[in-house]
Amino acid sequence: MEKKDIKVGLVGLGTVGLGVAKVLSSNSDLIAKRVTPISLKRIVDKNVTVAKEKAVEIGYSADIVTDDFNDILNDAEISVVVELIGGIHPAYEFIKSALLAGKNVVTANKDLMASLGGELLHIAEEQGRDLMFEASVAGGIPILHALKECLSGNKIQKIMGIVNGTTNFILTQMSQTGADFASCLAEAQELGYAEADPTNDIEGFDAARKVAILASIAFNSRVIDTDVYVEGISNIQDIDIKYARELGYGIKMLGIAKEDNGEIEARVHPALIPLQHPLASVNDSFNAVFVTGDAVGDTMFYGRGAGELPTASAVVGDIMESARNICQEVTGRIACTCFEDKRIKHMDETISKYYIRLAVMDDPGVLSRITKAFGDNKVSLSSVMQKGHNNKQGDAAQIVLITHTVLEANVQKALKEAQALDCLYEIKSLIRVEKR
């Protein structure tokens, strides 16, 4: 392979951008030997003063920092543009114009790829250029490459991922300390694992974007963020974590994508998972993606899902791959992989097991009236446990039910019927149970 000097333009010198600049500099010898010399020629950041300081601190000249994206766009020497500003606008415009100008693009932008990714990938394809986004899902874990290339001989059947570090940290804390959601969230915020407004993470929107990207690649059919069913973890009670553990389960926030009979299921919600499942011991802010393929069986990819250097690892890996493609004149080597158009199931049509905790009247006969509501709706139960029976007469008792694998629609109907009974005070929890 004839080596060329590859020049990179970086947009956004935030946490990840700084990480990328550091890795390109500290490992430049290794990168040159492994692929080809790659150097950072230009950094665009809206806050030029701060960016100049940061650039100089890690050994770059202040001169390469600018606030004008055109300084990258119009520089014919720059062949790889790295977009790390996040969000939809102006990232979309930057990437689109870079591709149209014949540049290759590397991005970590999950918001953008999970919404307008299809359009951008088609532009890249038409231009014969790379648009790579490994860092957009699970940080440093090379899961997108694994799905696109190494595992591509497989019909992928299911993906289950812990793809949000904030919620995994909170659930790990709740599980290990017995503390409640609010105090674990506060701790996560203190430690910088959760943002001041944590909605995106704890309500599952961040994970939904990653699930959309994973599902699109795994099933070769476009899934966007709003296609993904989302349920957050803010209703998870410490008592549910305790009961789950008694039953041999942990509670994890999972992103799930399945293909069944040519239809796709994509959902994000907390779930009970057996304690001996490899995902159950993925703790703290670590991420992991569990992939089941028809040939490979079960595999898991584990690592840091965020952070300066782990995410930079994925970005630099993409830059190096694009650089190799440039040297070998095969940019756009792997085009958009969505060549199918599969229907996405409504949540009502999905099947699962369910953990259900109810507050009921502590009276004989209550159990049979409630379980009848489930039976009438074809929801068969695999276990029924009464908790807290030692209350005073008339007090609320807790019933924990585990269903067999049943249709979501039927569970919802059963709960509606049960709710109409005077002996059911409250549906405390409804959490899906995943096996594999």
Add this chain to the structure above:
Amino acid sequence: MEKKDIKVGLVGLGTVGLGVAKVLSSNSDLIAKRVTPISLKRIVDKNVTVAKEKAVEIGYSADIVTDDFNDILNDAEISVVVELIGGIHPAYEFIKSALLAGKNVVTANKDLMASLGGELLHIAEEQGRDLMFEASVAGGIPILHALKECLSGNKIQKIMGIVNGTTNFILTQMSQTGADFASCLAEAQELGYAEADPTNDIEGFDAARKVAILASIAFNSRVIDTDVYVEGISNIQDIDIKYARELGYGIKMLGIAKEDNGEIEARVHPALIPLQHPLASVNDSFNAVFVTGDAVGDTMFYGRGAGELPTASAVVGDIMESARNICQEVTGRIACTCFEDKRIKHMDETISKYYIRLAVMDDPGVLSRITKAFGDNKVSLSSVMQKGHNNKQGDAAQIVLITHTVLEANVQKALKEAQALDCLYEIKSLIRVEKR
């Protein structure tokens, strides 16, 4: 990309060969859409009669089976040769002649790649052809691709792998049932997890080949199988597994490769590993490779390390990648990655923590005499435990020592000195302790 019909010649219709034939057939539509049409044109097997039966059973014509490798070599239409016979000869001759004939090669042959891989990779490079061997390490887990491409922005610091399913199965059984090595080995043999002559697996030779391949790629410097220090698991006692657990450790057979100051360490031996380490919960015949890079931090890749379809998944992934390279006229896209020549450390020069179990005279003063031998040799101890003190006077007591991180040479010297003491009956166990 202009798609071409890619014709494959398969050598060896054993377990993995059959899996590859199955996957190429069952997922042919998906493979054609994801990359390009790929079909199996010729199968070479020395037992033609059986191979024809097997081929027909999975839907191929008996006519494609032959016992003459020249039928592949001289077929200009066949551009990818898949070698799955294992062993050094004639696999070496087949691969070499295929490359020299301008064909691309995919192999799962760890014995060959860990010994003569360097030579074959150089021939491939000169010929501008692919020589891919993802399946040679950890079956379906795409670890070689991850190291060569996705993680290539990282200086890899350490690899720790459970890369032999047989020994992992045996140690898991010993740990879960409390049974001894011999009976767990017998069970593994009954279940087909261990061969009639299990030497290669239980003495670590199989793992050593995988470590050699992993180290060569991770550190860009050739390491061959005989460079790897090897210690088997046949001396692991059930009592050590019990004591290790009391101390918060599991015992796993690990393949370890490290780079430190431009020098390489490569070794295979049982080791204590903290129970909360992700490798500790990799059980049964599963494999996992834990990789630490300077940017990505800790990552782990988990899955089936052997078996018909998991290994076929890796082989077919390689075939598809080579097929893409053929269509894009970039075969040999990633050449041999060993561009350095690093020294490999002698085992004496390595450092580690150690778990040491000694049978000693049950007498006051013994402990101080023995620990003095360690102190005199700069081996500092982090814990000393006396076990089985309730014996009769003069009986052997057990002492379990855990050292701080110390030089292997010093531990060996200390043990030699201690062994000369009349109060030390026997060195029962010496097992390294790994942290990260």
